[in-house]
Amino acid sequence: MKRSRSVISRLVAHAALTPSPPPTDASHLDALHLFRRAHRLGAPLAADAFPPLLSACRSFPSLGRQAHALMVKSAADLHPVPATALLDVYSRCGLLRYALDVFDGMSVRDSIAWNALISCLVRHGLPADAISAFRAMAVDGGSPFTGVTLCSVLKACASLRAARLGKQIHSRVIGDGNDSLVTATALIDFYSGCGMIQEAFDVFNRLKREKDVAIYNALISACIQNRRFKEAFSVLGLVRPNEITLTCALSACSECLSLSYGRQVHCVMVRHGFDSDTALCNAIVDMYAKCGDLTAGRISFEQIHRKNVVSWTTMVAAYGSHGRGVEAWKLFKRMQEEEISSHVSPNAVTFLSVLSACGHSGLVDEGRECFFAMQSKHGIDPGPEHYACFIYLLGRAGRIEEAWKLYCDLILNPGNLTSAVCIAMLNACKANMDLARGELMARHLLSLDPDNPGSYVLLSNFYAACGQWEGAEYLRRMMKDRGLKKEAGNSQFELPVAIEI
Template structure:
């Protein structure tokens, strides 16, 4: 009696690879043994390539692709997705050209992958070229995934009107992902009135749209609409969503409602480091430094489930600065290094220097600044600005002049720095030096960037 043929292990192996990409090397050996990788139909090889990409091994994926005896559009798209995901734009461009040279036209998946790369690098011109290819091949206005990729591209490049035009001209049914791409893009680019208009037209809000709405409310301090969004979140069952709760805390804090922010915080089912940091920052921005420190102590008790990070400590330091708790801030600086092994960054030192300057401890601020200048990676424009502001607050003309000279040497073409130096000289009643700093801005043709300013910590 003849035996029934044994089923091929390849399908089982490929299913295993999709959920366990770390087994790529072992699977590669098994597929080589079964001769599956030499098949003229590259299904197994493409699955292995994707597994290598998901396992964080783009070089192995590229080598496997080079060894494939046959490549179809799916294989090329898998390689492109791998290269884009691992931030290899040059290799992705070369692969795209190779795909064209092989006689395979780009598919919608090909264009979407490359649009994602253009969005990540804010490359508007090549993105427009891909858009044109999509129009020619009838992908751009008939594929909702392509439309979403185009909206992401134009929003990432700040071309909001182009993104809106893509949205309007899309002929296929628009899904939640496309709506969310347009909404979040409007919020990120500061087109808040358009974002609110979109929200009013949207009948169903999901987690992404709710978060975008709360971000817009926080940016515009629109408490009334923020409370409406909060109600929608409660009705939709999103009150246990950590990301949305974090956005609610931020919204209430920026609308001046620290108590409401704390109520959201206390009712959270799960808190992450962003939750704790946001609530500490909420207390700090409203001058409740003691409450911020008390909350930080509660956070320490929650360890090891949640540990503070550099942003948490910056929020604590800022809270101390708003409340004049200098000694407590210095203790926090020591704690972050000694207990948590976090190396303070320039923004932490800038915050402390600004705080010392505000409380009249200019000598301590200067000594700290001098110690930082000895370490190149600890000095920054923020540190220099904080020190100059400290000199101005304490009417220290000698040290301030030294700071001005150094800042002009390091940042000669920064108009914001020139304005700060001019203001310092004016505060010292050194009118000729103040006028000279302003004149340099004009003579060098410097222009201050829109919506950009140096803000002191504390």
């Protein structure tokens, strides 16, 4: 009987079993072609033609502006549904200003429009504005909160560590009957971000409905963020893992420096055929490097099918942290050679990793080339962290005057005077026994970071290195008087013995 089934019936059965696959760039392109053909033939542009067009624009952001122009011509921009879709396209393309303008131009705003605005603000790293928008939504009346609203606001609360507001949202979630799996996952993530791991477990344990893999992943991730590695591994044993589960597991292995667990996760990944997931493969490379097996890291790196920026950056950083500056530099060069064919360009983190690798290995000329090329050739402005890294590099190489000049240029804008910059400059002074400038840095650092015990230890060591024992002693006493204690360092590698998982 099976053999005689028609093609159509098999297709239908297959479609029923496949829960609507996510749209691809190719299907987006098909949709755009179809739209263009209809438009050229003079088809009327009704408001309901735009949402599908706009979701196709997600793959081709530059078309968003053109779609917007057509919407204005046909007055569809006045309708909340297409306007919200447009807001979302701008938001996903990183065009915050345009997205906000769309919202401001809307005369009718329903809950979904408000939700899109709030999630846009969260996405652009503006959690305080997201919460202001949330309050404005409440004042506005008319558009009640939904589960989506609460999820976005919880995310904003987590990044602001706004535990009080987040808890209020939590009670609202229960009160409104919005306690879905998605909101519960958002709650776990929020409590985790605020360091409240017990509350995260409570949300998980009180949940009556059937749990999915995402909520397990959130709980595992919460354990790792709060350094409860044993619990992370025991939760791991309760769920059939997906790519994200294994990525989380690997970061726990890296943190524990457990090569044996890491290898087992690698085996599970291969067994499940998850080797086309770039984020997971990147975590494998990072795990091997952090656990000390640089060779396995390099082999895994080469095997990644579609390497992205993070793949390259991870491998560069791996060489850097193992003191293999030359290899890091060579890899960075190769990344640039392959840029045209791979369409992968270095970003700010890549440059920082290269600078750091050069610093550890004393590659001054390479570091300088990297620092200046990032603005001139790649259009990425170095942030204070890049300056800090470069100043540290110059200081270690005895180029104190060059480091000082850079520092003076940098602090023309006072916002750039971060503690990382001070520490780098202080280290440069220490390596060059420059007491006068070092003391200046010391004063800056203590005013920037008076509660950080690390600052006092750093300064005390600086004075000791310069032979200023009274200064060193004075700082140790000051630290004691202020009740500050430095955490002891810890660097334990796992011994190569088999451990049952």
